[in-house]
Amino acid sequence: MRRALIIVVIVVAAVLAVTIYFNFDPSESRFFPKCFFFQFTGYKCPGCGSQRAIHAMLHGDIATAWHFNAAMLLLLPLLVTLLIAEVKRKSWPRFYGFLNSMSMIWLVLVLLVLWGVLRNVFGV
Amino acid sequence: MQYWINQNGVQAGPVTRDELERMNVSADAYVWRSGLEDWVKITSLPELEGVIGAPVAPQPAVAQPIEEPVSEPVAENPVEQPSEPAPEQPAAIPPIPEQPAVVVGTPVAGYYQPQPQQYPQPRQEERPECPPTNLVWAIIVTLLCCTVMGIVAIIYAIKVRNRYNYGDYKGALRASETGAWWCIGSIIASIVLSPISFIVQMLMM
Numbered sequence: 561m562r563r564a565l566i567i568v569v570i571v572v573a574a575v576l577a578v579t580i581y582f583n584f585d586p587s588e589s590r591f592f593p594k595c596f597f598f599q600f601t602g603y604k605c606p607g608c609g610s611q612r613a614i615h616a617m618l619h620g621d622i623a624t625a626w627h628f629n630a631a632m633l634l635l636l637p638l639l640v641t642l643l644i645a646e647v648k649r650k651s652w653p654r655f656y657g658f659l660n661s662m663s664m665i666w667l668v669l670v671l672l673v674l675w676g677v678l679r680n681v682f683g684v
Numbered sequence: 685m686q687y688w689i690n691q692n693g694v695q696a697g698p699v700t701r702d703e704l705e706r707m708n709v710s711a712d713a714y715v716w717r718s719g720l721e722d723w724v725k726i727t728s729l730p731e732l733e734g735v736i737g738a739p740v741a742p743q744p745a746v747a748q749p750i751e752e753p754v755s756e757p758v759a760e761n762p763v764e765q766p767s768e769p770a771p772e773q774p775a776a777i778p779p780i781p782e783q784p785a786v787v788v789g790t791p792v793a794g795y796y797q798p799q800p801q802q803y804p805q806p807r808q809e810e811r812p813e814c815p816p817t818n819l820v821w822a823i824i825v826t827l828l829c830c831t832v833m834g835i836v837a838i839i840y841a842i843k844v845r846n847r848y849n850y851g852d853y854k855g856a857l858r859a860s861e862t863g864a865w866w867c868i869g870s871i872i873a874s875i876v877l878s879p880i881s882f883i884v885q886m887l888m889m
Contacts, residue, residue, distance in 0.1 A: 591882075593874065597831055599881055606827065606831055607829075635823060642819060642823075646816075660841075660845070662845040665838060665841045665842050668838060669835070672835065673835070
C-alpha cells in the first residue's frame, strides 16, 4: 500500500516534470529555479545545467545536453539500471548487490566530486 | 569478529572465536564470516587455528575446594562441560537467544546426519538482507536538487555497505535511514530555497 503510493507519486511527478521540461526552455524562462550553490558561491555544482540538459535531451539534442551537463548524460544509463535493480531487487538480488556495492558507490562519489571540481577549473 | 558455523548440517551463529573453541568443533565443519565470499572449511582459516581439537574447556580447578569460586574462569554454558569427550557432538552448540541455530534437515542431537543438502550453502539464508543504500535517489538529488546534501546521502550509502560488510546490521539500517533523510532533506531544501533564489534574482535585476 505504502509502496504503491510512493510509486504513484513518483510516476505523477515524473510525467509532470517531463511535460514542463519539454514545453519550456529553462535557459529562456525565468521561472525555473536557479542553482543556489552557483548563485551564492559563483562556482558550478555537479548538478548545474541539468535542467537545460533535460530540456535538450527531451528534444533529442544530445550534443547540447552534453554541453550543459556531461555528468548527467554519463550517469543516465547507470541511473536507469539502478532503478530497474531497485524495483527488481527481490528477483535479482545479485544484480542489486553488484550495482549497490561499495566500489560502485565510491566510483559514483569520486566521479561526481571530480566533475564538480574539474568543470570549474576548465569552465565546462 | 563473528562467525557462522555449519557442522553436520546444524548451523549456528553468530558466535565469537572463544565460543567456537568451546563448541567441540570437528575439522570438517564449515564457517563463514563477513569478508568471505562463501563458506569455507574451518581448517582453511588461519585465524581459527587451534579451535579444532582445542582442549575442551580445560578445568584446572575442578578438584579445588570451593573457597575460590571467583578465580575459576566462568564458563558461560556450564551445561556443556562434556562428561564424555565425544568427538562429534553437535548438541554442544550454545543456544543463541537472538538468532537461534538454523536447523537444516531434521537433525537429532548427537546423531550423524546424512547430508541431503550440498555444501556450501548460499549465505543469504542466515544473514538479513542489506538495507537499501538509496544510491539512485542520492545521485538524482545530487544532480537535480541540493548538491551538497546529495553528496552527504551518497556518503551514507557507503556507510550502509561498510556497516553491513562488518556484520553490523543495525548500524547499516541506521545509516540507510539517515541517508534517506538526507535525500528527502535535499528535495525539501531545493523546494524551500527556490522562491528565495527567485526573489534574490529579481532584486539583483
